Amino acid sequence: VYKRQEKIRASIGEIFYFKDRQVNIKPTLEPDIVTRVITLPDDTQMSPIVGEINYHLLPNLKVYSLAAWDPNTNITNNATVAVQYKRDSHHLINFGVNYIRGGDPEKYADPLSSRNDLYQPDASFVWSINKRITSFGYWNYNVSHGYTQRAFTGLQYDSCCWAFRITGGPVSY
Numbered sequence: 001v002y003k004r005q006e007k008i009r010a011s012i013g014e015i016f017y018f019k020d021r022q023v024n025i026k027p028t029l030e031p032d033i034v035t036r037v038i039t040l041p042d043d044t045q046m047s048p049i050v051g052e053i054n055y056h057l058l059p060n061l062k063v064y065s066l067a068a069w070d071p072n073t074n075i076t077n078n079a080t081v082a083v084q085y086k087r088d089s090h091h092l093i094n095f096g097v098n099y100i101r102g103g104d105p106e107k108y109a110d111p112l113s114s115r116n117d118l119y120q121p122d123a124s125f126v127w128s129i130n131k132r133i134t135s136f137g138y139w140n141y142n143v144s145h146g147y148t149q150r151a152f153t154g155l156q157y158d159s160c161c162w163a164f165r166i167t168g169g170p171v172s173y
Contacts, residue, residue, distance in 0.1 A: 009054045015047035048077050061085055077101045090128035097121045104144050119143040133157055 048070040056062050067079040082096030103118030105111070122140035129135060137153035152169035 005056060005059055006054075007056050010052065012049065012051040014049045017045050017047075044072055046071060048072075060087055075101065078103070090126070090134065092127075093123075093125045095121075095123050098140075104142060115144070117144060120149070132159065 048068040054064040068077040078100045085093045098120045100118040105116045109115045124138040139151040154167035156165040
């Protein structure tokens with residue numbers, strides 16, 4: 001039996017503003033907390049251009065990428081490149097790299113400094129051991145500042161009517 005599968009999918013989009021936006025946000029953060037949010041001035045006429053592409057190299061192996069590029073500043077705001085192996089819905093492995101401009105602000109750094117950018121590889125998996133027991137895990141690392149941001153692994157027992165899950169990971173301070 002021949003099964004049809006999508007080979008490639010791509011999309012691109014941009015928002016065009018016909019008049020200035022009027023948005024008011026009341027600041028609720030304390031003054032000593034530095035935050036960096038990529039925002040557009042109210043009079044900007046175009047949003048960043050966002051694109052996505054998914055390509056199945058093999059029936060079980062997919063590569064995908066997402067990016068947002070701002071034509072107003074000629075800068076990439078964020079991007080992701082990842083590979084996914086999916087044998088079936090119970091056996092899945094992902095590897096990827098993420099970039100977010102201004103995504104990891106340092107308290108005393110210039111808000112426009114590249115020191116605030118976040119570079120982050122990650123890996124995750126879900127792998128059924130048998131019909132009732134599944135292993136899972138996730139890890140990502142902050143390359144910009146040199147530490148594991150999130151990591152956990154665990155096992156799940158699943159019956160017809162209830163599930164028991166145990167999860168563990170490193171403690172961060």
